[in-house]
Amino acid sequence: MTEAAAVSLRQVGRTFAAGNVVALEAIDLEIQPREFISLIGPSGCGKSTLLRIIGDLIQPSSGEVVVNGKTAHRARLDRDYGIVFQDAVLYDWRTVARNIALPLELAGWDRARREQRVGEMLQLVELTGFEKRHPWELSGGMQQRVSIARALSFSPALLLMDEPFGALDEMTRERLNAELLGIWAETGSTVVFVTHSIAEAVFLSTRVAVMSARPGRITQIVPIDLPQPRTQATREDPSFFELVTRVRAALHGGSGRDTDLSLAEAE
Amino acid sequence: MASMAVGCPSRFAFAWRPVLLRAVLLIAVAAALWVLWETFKWVGETTGFRLGVFEVNDRTLPHLHDIIGQLFEPSRRNGPLLIEVLWDAALFTAKEAAVGFAIGASVGFTLGVVLHHSRFLQRGLMPYIVASQTVPILAIAPMVVIWTGSRGLPSWFSVAIIAAFLTFFPVTINTLRGLDSADPRALELMRSYAANRWSILWRLKVPASLPYLFTAFKIAATASVVGAIIGELPSSIQDGLGGAILNFNQYYLSSPPSLWATNLIAALLGITFFLIVAGVEHLVVRRAPEHVA
Amino acid sequence: MSGLAVEQPPGPGIGSRTTRQARQWLPAAAVLVLGLGLWEGLVAAFAVQRFLLPPPSDILQTFWNERGTLWGAGWYTFKEAVGGFAIGCSAGVLFALVVARWTLLRVAVMPYAIAASAIPIIAFAPITNQWFGLLNPLSKMMIAAVLCFFPVFVNTLRGLTSVRTSSIELMRSYAAGELAIFRRVRFPNALPYIFSALKVASVLAMIGAVVAEYFGGSQEALGVQIRNSAALFAFETAWAAILVASVLGVAFYLAIALIEHATLDWHPSARAAD
Numbered sequence: 001m002t003e004a005a006a007v008s009l010r011q012v013g014r015t016f017a018a019g020n021v022v023a024l025e026a027i028d029l030e031i032q033p034r035e036f037i038s039l040i041g042p043s044g045c046g047k048s049t050l051l052r053i054i055g056d057l058i059q060p061s062s063g064e065v066v067v068n069g070k071t072a073h074r075a076r077l078d079r080d081y082g083i084v085f086q087d088a089v090l091y092d093w094r095t096v097a098r099n100i101a102l103p104l105e106l107a108g109w110d111r112a113r114r115e116q117r118v119g120e121m122l123q124l125v126e127l128t129g130f131e132k133r134h135p136w137e138l139s140g141g142m143q144q145r146v147s148i149a150r151a152l153s154f155s156p157a158l159l160l161m162d163e164p165f166g167a168l169d170e171m172t173r174e175r176l177n178a179e180l181l182g183i184w185a186e187t188g189s190t191v192v193f194v195t196h197s198i199a200e201a202v203f204l205s206t207r208v209a210v211m212s213a214r215p216g217r218i219t220q221i222v223p224i225d226l227p228q229p230r231t232q233a234t235r236e237d238p239s240f241f242e243l244v245t246r247v248r249a250a251l252h253g254g255s256g257r258d259t260d261l262s263l264a265e266a267e
Numbered sequence: 268m269a270s271m272a273v274g275c276p277s278r279f280a281f282a283w284r285p286v287l288l289r290a291v292l293l294i295a296v297a298a299a300l301w302v303l304w305e306t307f308k309w310v311g312e313t314t315g316f317r318l319g320v321f322e323v324n325d326r327t328l329p330h331l332h333d334i335i336g337q338l339f340e341p342s343r344r345n346g347p348l349l350i351e352v353l354w355d356a357a358l359f360t361a362k363e364a365a366v367g368f369a370i371g372a373s374v375g376f377t378l379g380v381v382l383h384h385s386r387f388l389q390r391g392l393m394p395y396i397v398a399s400q401t402v403p404i405l406a407i408a409p410m411v412v413i414w415t416g417s418r419g420l421p422s423w424f425s426v427a428i429i430a431a432f433l434t435f436f437p438v439t440i441n442t443l444r445g446l447d448s449a450d451p452r453a454l455e456l457m458r459s460y461a462a463n464r465w466s467i468l469w470r471l472k473v474p475a476s477l478p479y480l481f482t483a484f485k486i487a488a489t490a491s492v493v494g495a496i497i498g499e500l501p502s503s504i505q506d507g508l509g510g511a512i513l514n515f516n517q518y519y520l521s522s523p524p525s526l527w528a529t530n531l532i533a534a535l536l537g538i539t540f541f542l543i544v545a546g547v548e549h550l551v552v553r554r555a556p557e558h559v560a
Numbered sequence: 561m562s563g564l565a566v567e568q569p570p571g572p573g574i575g576s577r578t579t580r581q582a583r584q585w586l587p588a589a590a591v592l593v594l595g596l597g598l599w600e601g602l603v604a605a606f607a608v609q610r611f612l613l614p615p616p617s618d619i620l621q622t623f624w625n626e627r628g629t630l631w632g633a634g635w636y637t638f639k640e641a642v643g644g645f646a647i648g649c650s651a652g653v654l655f656a657l658v659v660a661r662w663t664l665l666r667v668a669v670m671p672y673a674i675a676a677s678a679i680p681i682i683a684f685a686p687i688t689n690q691w692f693g694l695l696n697p698l699s700k701m702m703i704a705a706v707l708c709f710f711p712v713f714v715n716t717l718r719g720l721t722s723v724r725t726s727s728i729e730l731m732r733s734y735a736a737g738e739l740a741i742f743r744r745v746r747f748p749n750a751l752p753y754i755f756s757a758l759k760v761a762s763v764l765a766m767i768g769a770v771v772a773e774y775f776g777g778s779q780e781a782l783g784v785q786i787r788n789s790a791a792l793f794a795f796e797t798a799w800a801a802i803l804v805a806s807v808l809g810v811a812f813y814l815a816i817a818l819i820e821h822a823t824l825d826w827h828p829s830a831r832a833a834d
Contacts, residue, residue, distance in 0.1 A: 052455075055459055057455055057458055057459065076458070076459065076461055077461045078461075079460060079461060081459070082459075083455075083456065083459045085452050085455075085456070087450075087452055089450060089452045089453050089456050091453070091471070091474065091475075092553070093474045093475075093477070093552075093553055094474075102460075102470070103460045105470075106460045106461075106462050106466055106470075107460075134553060289667075292667060292668040293668075293671060295668065296668050296669065296672055300672075319692065319696070319698065320691075320692050320693045320696060321691045321692055326690065327690060327691050387587050388587070390584060390585075390586075390587040390588055391587030391588050391590060391591040392588075392591060393588070394588045395588075395591065395592075395595070397813075398806060398810055400763055400767075401763055401766065401767070401805070401806045401809030401810050401813070402802055402805070402806045402809075403767050403770040403771055403783070403786070403802065403805050403806075405770070405771045405774055405783075405786075406770070406783075406786040406787075406790065406798060406801065406802045406805070407802065409790040409791075409798075410612045410613065410790070410795060410798075413612055414612060488678070489677065489678045489680075492678075492680055493680040493681075493682060496680050496682065496683060497680075497682060497771060500774060500775075501774070501787070501790065508683075512683055512686060513686075513775075515686075516686035516689075516775065519686065519690060523690075526686060526687065527687070529683075530683045530684060530687070533679070533680050533683045534675075534678075534679040534680070534683075536680075537678040537679050537680050538675050538678045538679070540678070541674070541675075541678040
């Protein structure tokens with residue numbers, strides 16, 4: 001079990017284009033260690049921006065971000081988090097094993113330790129035996145699993161995920177959802193998960209933060225009290241559907257108009 | 268009316284032995300070119316075809332078999348076979364070209380990396396780098412020869428410098444383009460790892476730029492051979508292909524096929540350099556197979 | 561609403577556009593001034609080099625003194641370059657149009673085109689001299705033409721065939737014939753590639769003409785004059801002639817770039833060609 005991080009966002013705001021576009025406004029959020037929290041909202045509500053602010057990849061225009069007891073900047077330099085994008089972003093010129101080892105190389109791990117960890121990670125995502133393959137030889141789902149393995153390779157306290165399964169088909173997506181929960185249980189890190197899919201958010205999370213568009217703000221937080229471990233059966237549970245409905249209502253209510261759950265994110 | 272349904276294999280798409288098909292095509296085209304040449308020659312000679320001063324005869328357009336045959340004739344009375352002379356000349360020129368390529372590629376790559384990191388230098392130097400390629404380097408060659416002589420360097424080195432001049436430009440341009448081509452998401456990923464500039468350069472940008480680099484290297488390989496041949500002309504160097512060309516040009520009327528044979532060897536040298544680089548590329552660059560529409 | 565930091569950069573206006581353009585060109589201008597100054601200074605310091613590398617002031621002085629002959633020679637060679645450019649580029653585009661039409665032809669011809677582009681074309685200058693006569697500008701024009709042919713051929717071909725399959729499928733769904741597909745999809749797609757190659761060819765044409773003249777040509781030709789000056793160790797004249805060649809080469813390139821700018825602005829297609 002790794003040390004899990006808490007994330008604290010206080011009055012975080014972000015504007016673009018000289019203040020003309022307010023991507024985020026007055027975001028207040030306390031994320032507890034070991035939580036699995038999803039950010040869901042229509043295109044342009046700033047969820048990806050918020051994720052990047054937590055990761056110190058974008059600076060907030062206002063407000064305060066504390067990650068794992070430090071500033072976001074410090075947390076990044078200390079490599080306290082791993083990030084997974086919708087695109088697997090694997091290097092074509094490296095094998096699967098070397099892709100997973102990339103952050104470990106940067107952190108200065110010696111070869112033996114790297115190899116061992118890579119082996120463990122491959123086992124975690126059930127891709128043992130694929131060490132020597134190249135990314136283009138793998139399916140989309142497998143590439144994404146490698147990406148997750150890479151993000152977890154240095155046991156970060158926090159995992160940031162930006163619609164990681166958005167480009168995959170429904171069946172692969174559901175399967176990876178279940179795998180991700182297993183991994184989360186095993187590693188015990190905190191997860192901040194951005195998604196477009198209500199069902200996915202409800203299935204995976206302990207809490208769902210519903211956001212509205214322009215200006216982006218958190219309109220409602222829906223606690224998901226479904227029992228763990230969650231399985232396929234959970235998806236057929238009446239309480240699951242009830243929670244999905246509640247999140248959907250929050251989404252519709254928050255923007256005051258029909259939400260457009262289209263795929264492209266404004267940022 | 269769409270008789271070509273998508274997915275319907277065309278008549279020529281034999282699935283078996285694509286390699287064999289390629290080999291057949293290569294030979295077929297070569298044969299077709301041979302036939303074209305000889306036909307043109309025959310038609311030109313019998314009809315007395317003229318284009319201004321140009322007329323078709325054994326002086327202007329020797330038989331292809333004469334050209335190849337000339338290789339196995341003595342280059343001068345009781346002298347070594349032409350092909351031996353040309354082989355030595357080719358090796359000499361190859362040395363100049365290879366050294367020039369090495370210098371030019373290194374300079375080009377370094378320059379590309381520097382310019383990539385400094386917007387100011389890029390804006391300041393790029394116009395002159397581009398303009399430098401409009402300078403007929405041939406004209407500067409004599410001065411380069413004298414300069415290397417005064418420094419005690421062998422004269423073939425001046426030719427290598429000229430070859431390097433023609434080589435560095437495509438490498439610089441493509442290094443710049445390749446370094447810029449890194450996926451922005453991959454850059455974000457590196458920042459999430461708090462990687463420093465050096466790591467980002469060598470672990471992400473340079474590997475990402477390899478396809479571009481090798482495109483430039485293939486152009487540069489050819490350019491280095493051209494540069495070496497051109498560079499030899501004003502330097503009065505006898506040992507290389509440039510010298511051979513000048514020599515056989517002077518005595519063209521006594522043996523037209525000799526000059527053509529020299530050009531054939533020069534062509535083969537250029538192609539060989541190209542193939543070597545292409546071969547290295549095949550080994551080094553591991554990428555997803557390209558899809559061509 | 562509290563705590564919202566709003567950035568206040570200067571608003572857009574006429575002034576900022578010119579300053580932006582000035583910022584774009586300032587480094588190059590600075591380098592030019594610095595470079596020329598350095599050249600003058602270093603040559604003065606190392607008197608030996610003066611013999612080989614005259615200071616810019618000397619070169620410009622010589623250029624002014626001999627401007628009549630030099631410009632005349634430049635113009636003579638420039639005409640060869642333009643002629644060769646016209647022949648070579650048209651041939652390149654035409655051949656590419658033909659080869660693009662039939663896949664088998666393309667597969668068959670490609671290896672030979674690649675091999676041919678690796679041949680030092682300039683080695684054939686003595687042969688074209690034999691064909692058309694030493695003093696005939698046509699012999700140099702043909703070299704320039706062949707030099708222009710290959711980049712234009714390869715790039716046009718690539719432009720014509722690099723169309724997305726879905727674009728072609730869309731046209732087929734409209735029952736468009738091959739000619740319509742060519743006019744509306746392939747050719748516009750190829751234009752950026754063609755212009756990219758034309759720019760490369762413009763420089764090659766000028767250089768090709770000058771270098772081809774090195775093997776012998778009319779006394780009016782720039783390349784011949786450069787060779788003669790160098791042989792007589794009149795390096796100032798040689799450099800002045802090189803300056804003329806370079807200026808004409810750059811001018812040719814810029815002319816093509818201007819035409820490209822005017823033409824391609826009509827097309828919404830991306831200008832992301834090599």
